[in-house]
Amino acid sequence: MAKEKTKDLNNNLKRLLEISEWFDNQEEIDVEEGLNKVKEAAELIKASQERLKGIENEFEEIKKEIGATDVLEP
Amino acid sequence: MEIDKLIENMDSGERIFSVSEFIELLNIGLKRSQAKIVGEVSEAKIGPTGHVYFSLKDESDGSVMNCIIWKYRYGLYGIKLEEGTKIIASGYPEIYAPSGRLSFIAETIELAGQGALKKEYEQLKKRLAEEGIFAEEKKRPIPAYAQRIGLITSKQGAVLADFLNNIGKFGFQIKMIDSRVEGQEAVADLLASIKTFKKQDIDVLVIMRGGGSLESMMAFNNELLTREVANFPVPIIAAIGHDKDVPLIALAADLAVSTPSIAATIINKSWDEAKWLLERHQRDIIDKYAEILDNVNSLISRILDSARSALLNISRELKSLLNKSLSGFEALLLRVDQKLKYAEKVINLNDPQRQLRLGYSIAMLGGKIVRKTKDVKMGDNMDLKVSDGTIISQVNKIINN
Numbered sequence: 001m002a003k004e005k006t007k008d009l010n011n012n013l014k015r016l017l018e019i020s021e022w023f024d025n026q027e028e029i030d031v032e033e034g035l036n037k038v039k040e041a042a043e044l045i046k047a048s049q050e051r052l053k054g055i056e057n058e059f060e061e062i063k064k065e066i067g068a069t070d071v072l073e074p
Numbered sequence: 075m076e077i078d079k080l081i082e083n084m085d086s087g088e089r090i091f092s093v094s095e096f097i098e099l100l101n102i103g104l105k106r107s108q109a110k111i112v113g114e115v116s117e118a119k120i121g122p123t124g125h126v127y128f129s130l131k132d133e134s135d136g137s138v139m140n141c142i143i144w145k146y147r148y149g150l151y152g153i154k155l156e157e158g159t160k161i162i163a164s165g166y167p168e169i170y171a172p173s174g175r176l177s178f179i180a181e182t183i184e185l186a187g188q189g190a191l192k193k194e195y196e197q198l199k200k201r202l203a204e205e206g207i208f209a210e211e212k213k214r215p216i217p218a219y220a221q222r223i224g225l226i227t228s229k230q231g232a233v234l235a236d237f238l239n240n241i242g243k244f245g246f247q248i249k250m251i252d253s254r255v256e257g258q259e260a261v262a263d264l265l266a267s268i269k270t271f272k273k274q275d276i277d278v279l280v281i282m283r284g285g286g287s288l289e290s291m292m293a294f295n296n297e298l299l300t301r302e303v304a305n306f307p308v309p310i311i312a313a314i315g316h317d318k319d320v321p322l323i324a325l326a327a328d329l330a331v332s333t334p335s336i337a338a339t340i341i342n343k344s345w346d347e348a349k350w351l352l353e354r355h356q357r358d359i360i361d362k363y364a365e366i367l368d369n370v371n372s373l374i375s376r377i378l379d380s381a382r383s384a385l386l387n388i389s390r391e392l393k394s395l396l397n398k399s400l401s402g403f404e405a406l407l408l409r410v411d412q413k414l415k416y417a418e419k420v421i422n423l424n425d426p427q428r429q430l431r432l433g434y435s436i437a438m439l440g441g442k443i444v445r446k447t448k449d450v451k452m453g454d455n456m457d458l459k460v461s462d463g464t465i466i467s468q469v470n471k472i473i474n475n
Contacts, residue, residue, distance in 0.1 A: 009348055010219045016355040023362035034366050035410070041359045048352050052345065055245030059238070061229075062249050062274070064266040 012048045016041055097171045110164040111139065111178065112186050118155040124148075128155050130163065130178070141165075143180040150261050151183055152198070152297040160186040164259065182258040184292055191288050192319075195295050199322060202297070207304045208325040214309045216329055218344035220277035225250040226267045227282040233334050237282060237313075240338035244345045249274060255283040260293035268302045278309050278341065281323065282334045285315025294321035303327055313337040360406050430461040447472050 019037045026034075091099065113130030116138065120126050124145030129138050141163060143155075153161065163180035170177055185191050202208060223241075227233050229252040241248070251267040254260040264281075271279055281303070283294070293299065294314055303310055304326040312327035313334045324330035331337050430436070436459040437444040444450055450469050458465040 009345075013348065013351055013355070016352070016359070020355055020358045020362065023359065023366070026366075034363050038359060038363050038406070041355070045352055045356050048348070052244070052349055052352075054243040056243055057241065057246040057248055059248045059250065062251055062270070064251055064253070064263065065270045065273075066266065 009048055009051050012044045016044055094171060097169050101168050104167045104169070108166050110162055112160070112162045113139065115155050115157055115159045115161060118157065126155055139178050140175060141178040141180050143183060147181060150265070150298060151258060153183055153185060160190065162186045184258040188288065191292065195288065195319060198295065198297055202300060202322065207300065213328045216309050216311060216340055217277050220341055221245070222247045222276045223341060224271045224274060224276040224279040225282065226253050226264065226271070226279070228253060228255045231284060233282050233284055237334035237338050240335040242342040242345055249276065255293065256290055258292050261296045261299060264293055264299055265302065268299070268306065272307060276308060278311060279306060280311045280313060280337050282313040282337065283315065285317065288319050291316065291321055294323045299323055300326045311337045311340065364406060430459065435460045447474050
């Protein structure tokens with residue numbers, strides 16, 4: 001589940017933006033907390049870059065559901 | 075085949091059929107006579123069950139064909155069968171056993187003649203526009219990072235390949251329904267396809283076909299289909315080629331593009347942009363953290379003050395992170411690491427044990443370090459700390475410099 005989370009590119013980008021904004025909003029500088037954020041960001045970026053690294057698409061042909069159209073004929 | 079055997083029997087005149095058997099046999103043969111016929115509607119009435127019984131008359135010599143279109147089919151095409159309307163019906167002939175009458179079973183009907191088609195198109199377009207079916211404010215954006223894509227198109231032709239060749243490799247889950255897209259016959263197929271996708275978990279639906287004449291595109295101007303597109307639960311991209319008359323489905327879609335490759339590019343867009351977004355975030359966060367480090371002049375003293383071991387742990391974590399990390403972060407983390415090493419050195423240089431090993435000793439009295447002559451008085455017992463222990467000594471002389 002947690003692994004799935006890091007694969008969600010959209011969420012990763014949102015989190016990265018949050019981290020970036022966290023730095024902007026710091027009044028008192030907390031080096032250790034900053035370091036934790038940098039570490040988190042590094043992991044998010046790594047996971048995201050992997051997500052963008054050419055994952056093959058899945059292709060599947062599905063059948064139309066008949067019934068919607070043809071059954072009403074006598 | 076059973077049928078061929080029966081026909082053989084019929085040819086040889088050996089078999090005597092019942093009327094019912096014979097009609098059944100004829101109907102099997104007649105069903106193979108699929109055809110499109112054009113004529114003017116001369117009589118039309120809706121039966122009690124909703125099926126429509128009408129006649130098609132040949133304008134040139136007045137020949138008449140009885141026709142039936144079943145209720146559901148009639149509802150599909152949005153054409154009112156009225157006396158004098160010229161239509162093309164496609165279907166097959168059949169003998170109705172209870173009456174012995176031959177009728178043409180119309181599977182599709184469409185208006186005949188470019189002029190009539192154009193008029194129908196314009197009228198429907200106007201009516202739907204007035205209803206707000208095509209309204210700009212109804213259009214939804216194509217979702218960013220769409221992953222599950224529905225496709226409705228014909229497997230034949232280059233359209234599907236054009237889309238698939240242009241869609242990026244971002245792990246898309248693509249589901250495709252092969253549908254007829256040509257002529258009025260495509261309406262039922264397209265309708266079933268859209269209804270099927272309504273129940274599928276997709277982020278975006280793409281309906282595609284190559285260009286064609288107004289006549290061949292009639293299915294894409296169908297009222298029921300246009301309404302289905304307008305009310306579809308997720309955004310629809312229409313990639314339907316056309317000349318001057320924009321298909322009504324394209325007008326009702328959330329986004330209309332001219333080719334399948336453009337549709338693919340639009341779905342790729344957010345994914346492509348994510349690459350530079352990531353780079354930007356990386357740069358941003360590195361810069362901001364670097365700035366913090368620059369601002370913290372007291373980083374070294376903080377290390378000395380408190381968290382030597384905690385930081386050493388972090389340092390170890392950093393090292394392991396470094397190994398799998400990214401180039402931009404590597405430089406930053408290296409800097410932190412260097413500062414930590416420097417801090418360690420400072421700590422070591424100031425370590426009292428080290429001083430003792432070098433031959434210095436520390437004089438203490440009551441737990442306090444003796445720094446000045448006034449810290450002691452005659453007779454006090456001082457602890458003299460050396461590298462391997464303590465020498466207790468008594469003060470018997472004080473000399474001031």
